[in-house]
Amino acid sequence: MLAYLIRRLLYALPILIGVNVITFALFFVVNTPDDMARMQLGVKRVTPEAIEKWKVERGYDKPVFWNASAEGAGQVADTIFFGKSVKMFALDFGRADDGRDIAREIKLRMGPSLAVAVPVFALGLFAAISFALLLVYFRATTLDFAGVVLCVAMMSVSSLFYIIGGQWLVSKVWHLVPISGYAEGLSAAKFVILPVIVAVLAGIGSSARWYRTIFLEEYTRDYVRTARAKGLSERFVLFRHVLRNALIPILTGAVVVIPTLFMGSLLIEAFFGIPGLGSYTIDAINAQDFAVVRAMVFIGSALYIVGLLLTDISYTLVDPRIRLQ
Amino acid sequence: MKPVLLWSDLLFFLLIFAAVAGGVWASRVEHLRASWRKVGQNRAGMSAAAVLAVFFLIGAVDSLHYRERLPDAPQGEPRYSVEVLSALDALLMPLRTQTEKTYSAPLATHLFAKETLDDASRDFPPLRHPGTHWFGTDKVGQDVLYLTLKSIRTGLLIGTLTTLIMLPAALFLGLLAGYAGGWIDDVIQYLYTTLNSIPGVLLIAAAVLMMQVVIDTHPDWFATSAERADARLLALCAILGITSWTGLCRLLRGETLKLRELEYVQAAQALGVSGLTILWRHILPNVMHIVMIAIVMDFSGLVLAEAVLSYVGIGVDPNTISFGTMINTARMELAREPMVWWSLAAAFVFMFVLVLAANLFADAVRDAFDPRMAR
Numbered sequence: 001m002l003a004y005l006i007r008r009l010l011y012a013l014p015i016l017i018g019v020n021v022i023t024f025a026l027f028f029v030v031n032t033p034d035d036m037a038r039m040q041l042g043v044k045r046v047t048p049e050a051i052e053k054w055k056v057e058r059g060y061d062k063p064v065f066w067n068a069s070a071e072g073a074g075q076v077a078d079t080i081f082f083g084k085s086v087k088m089f090a091l092d093f094g095r096a097d098d099g100r101d102i103a104r105e106i107k108l109r110m111g112p113s114l115a116v117a118v119p120v121f122a123l124g125l126f127a128a129i130s131f132a133l134l135l136v137y138f139r140a141t142t143l144d145f146a147g148v149v150l151c152v153a154m155m156s157v158s159s160l161f162y163i164i165g166g167q168w169l170v171s172k173v174w175h176l177v178p179i180s181g182y183a184e185g186l187s188a189a190k191f192v193i194l195p196v197i198v199a200v201l202a203g204i205g206s207s208a209r210w211y212r213t214i215f216l217e218e219y220t221r222d223y224v225r226t227a228r229a230k231g232l233s234e235r236f237v238l239f240r241h242v243l244r245n246a247l248i249p250i251l252t253g254a255v256v257v258i259p260t261l262f263m264g265s266l267l268i269e270a271f272f273g274i275p276g277l278g279s280y281t282i283d284a285i286n287a288q289d290f291a292v293v294r295a296m297v298f299i300g301s302a303l304y305i306v307g308l309l310l311t312d313i314s315y316t317l318v319d320p321r322i323r324l325q
Numbered sequence: 326m327k328p329v330l331l332w333s334d335l336l337f338f339l340l341i342f343a344a345v346a347g348g349v350w351a352s353r354v355e356h357l358r359a360s361w362r363k364v365g366q367n368r369a370g371m372s373a374a375a376v377l378a379v380f381f382l383i384g385a386v387d388s389l390h391y392r393e394r395l396p397d398a399p400q401g402e403p404r405y406s407v408e409v410l411s412a413l414d415a416l417l418m419p420l421r422t423q424t425e426k427t428y429s430a431p432l433a434t435h436l437f438a439k440e441t442l443d444d445a446s447r448d449f450p451p452l453r454h455p456g457t458h459w460f461g462t463d464k465v466g467q468d469v470l471y472l473t474l475k476s477i478r479t480g481l482l483i484g485t486l487t488t489l490i491m492l493p494a495a496l497f498l499g500l501l502a503g504y505a506g507g508w509i510d511d512v513i514q515y516l517y518t519t520l521n522s523i524p525g526v527l528l529i530a531a532a533v534l535m536m537q538v539v540i541d542t543h544p545d546w547f548a549t550s551a552e553r554a555d556a557r558l559l560a561l562c563a564i565l566g567i568t569s570w571t572g573l574c575r576l577l578r579g580e581t582l583k584l585r586e587l588e589y590v591q592a593a594q595a596l597g598v599s600g601l602t603i604l605w606r607h608i609l610p611n612v613m614h615i616v617m618i619a620i621v622m623d624f625s626g627l628v629l630a631e632a633v634l635s636y637v638g639i640g641v642d643p644n645t646i647s648f649g650t651m652i653n654t655a656r657m658e659l660a661r662e663p664m665v666w667w668s669l670a671a672a673f674v675f676m677f678v679l680v681l682a683a684n685l686f687a688d689a690v691r692d693a694f695d696p697r698m699a700r
Contacts, residue, residue, distance in 0.1 A: 023523075035538050039542070152685065152688075153681065157673075158633070158648075158652075158680075160633060160652050161652075161669075161673050167659075172660070263524065267633060267636075281527065281530075282638075285637065293531050293534065297523055297527045297531060300524035304521075304522045304523075308522075
């Protein structure tokens with residue numbers, strides 16, 4: 001197991017390097033730092049001095065890959081590639097355009113992001129599985145058909161409308177919770193509850209329908225026929241046999257997103273004014289803060305790779321037939 | 326009048342032509358005809374297809390662009406307006422030109438806000454074109470129905486061109502990885518795992534930011550603002566394509582791995598058929614159902630994604646009329662007192678109908694083409 005883990009981590013390294021090279025190419029080769037400076041300072045009437053000053057302030061004035069004027073290791077280390085890309089592996093993300101330390105900002109904003117993302121994940125999974133189970137229990141009846149129609153209809157509504165509609169109905173018409181904002185500690189609950197409900201509703205359509213097909217596929221297996229032949233009741237077959245076996249693909253499939261919960265949700269956080277990483281990213285996109293976007297791409301990829309690793313491990317935990325070698 | 330062919334128009338018509346040609350070809354091949362007949366027997370699927378056809382018709386009419394001729398300059402040289410219009414604009418001329426001052430409710434006769442009238446009293450002033458705005462007018466007095474109809478083309482383009490752009494790469498690399506195996510397989514797998522591990526929205530955001538810099542620093546590339554917006558739309562499709570080809574590529578690789586071991590492929594190999602011919606003649610036709618299903622399944626997701634991306638500010642050009650930009654400008658209107666609901670409602674209804682039809686049609690196609698569904 002340990003040897004497998006180490007080898008998988010070593011496999012992850014080239015992928016992370018690949019991500020780094022892609023983002024680097026995107027940010028520095030497609031556009032020169034001069035272009036970025038001009039964009040930031042306004043395209044027209046920019047003096048070369050202003051561009052130079054902008055570049056020096058942010059460390060973009062160095063050579064891209066090779067610094068011939070430096071000594072020894074500085075030839076490699078004192079470059080844009082090393083300073084902006086390689087250092088990310090040491091979780092050194094540099095400073096945002098407003099001068100704040102990105103790593104510190106990320107640490108601060110992780111909490112609010114998780115406060116929304118974790119309940120959304122857990123409740124969403126629970127609600128979707130329960131709904132799918134309900135449909136499967138009444139399979140091939142009008143209720144099942146109506147449920148599937150409802151799922152498809154819910155899938156067809158843009159998530160923007162769930163958010164706008166939820167805010168309008170719950171906050172504006174019913175005055176139950178504040179429209180947006182955030183507070184530390186326990187008082188966060190009243191700010192978090194609406195975004196969580198909205199996000200769960202927005203996601204339930206597609207996942208419940210997907211889980212329903214998994215359940216139905218499980219019904220075609222031989223062990224179900226055997227269980228029925230033994231004279232077990234339909235309810236017992238569903239809850240003791242089908243549910244347990246269908247949960248394996250459902251839960252292992254959900255594991256991959258657990259690490260990325262840290263990143264928060266862009267839309268939900270932006271609409272509900274939650275000071276998490278999602279809204280941080282949106283603000284960075286709108287302010288065209290390249291350093292922050294680059295850092296978020298790197299962290300997001302790293303977390304996704306961790307998710308893949310966790311998925312593989314969870315497969316072995318739930319299914320003894322799979323051995324990691 | 327001078328016709329203008331934007332790149333997206335060209336691709337859109339190419340796509341419709343390809344769909345028609347593909348349909349004619351499929352009607353001559355027996356097993357494909359059987360599958361499509363199954364789609365035809367699905368009532369929900371066919372109703373959805375009819376709705377989609379109407380949307381595509383609107384999109385096609387909206388893709389015939391031209392520039393209007395202005396009164397000739399003194400030298401006698403013809404001059405053309407910088408504004409690029411489409412055949413849909415011409416058809417909807419009354420809707421496009423009959424603007425009001427600001428908000429007005431659906432089918433209203435008076436403006437939505439009170440103003441000081443000529444006789445110094447404050448009241449709702451009468452509309453210039455009372456009762457003609459079925460869905461009301463927006464903040465600058467544009468007809469909401471016109472805006473929604475114009476949004477359709479943007480949504481369709483994003484939904485179709487993205488798949489069109491990513492298809493060759495996904496097909497070629499997927500088949501190659503599955504068939505060739507060895508280090509080629511490793512390289513291709515590495516490529517798509519890497520791209521896949523970058524969070525989609527962030528990759529799109531980064532690429533759109535970079536593209537914005539390129540477009541802004543080269544204003545001389547584009548003759549009109551419509552061309553610039555069009556370039557941005559196409560670039561967005563390309564970026565969405567880059568983030569979405571990985572899923573299809575992985576599916577195709579897996580299927581090719583399976584097919585490679587089948588007897589008929591081995592027979593072809595034994596007879597000395599070259600690798601490329603085997604891929605083209607024997608494997609490609611047998612993975613086409615996966616491609617078909619992927620195209621129709623991705624469409625609705627892409628239409629939804631356009632709205633979200635445009636809302637976040639990394640979607641289409643802010644001047645392009647789309648569902649996303651409509652929602653973005655309209656979202657604060659619910660907070661007004663009394664609230665302005667019709668822009669959002671119109672965008673919601675049209676988007677919902679389009680995506681629902683796409684979803685239902687996709688289900689019908691999947692049920693007909695997926696061999697696992699054949700029970």
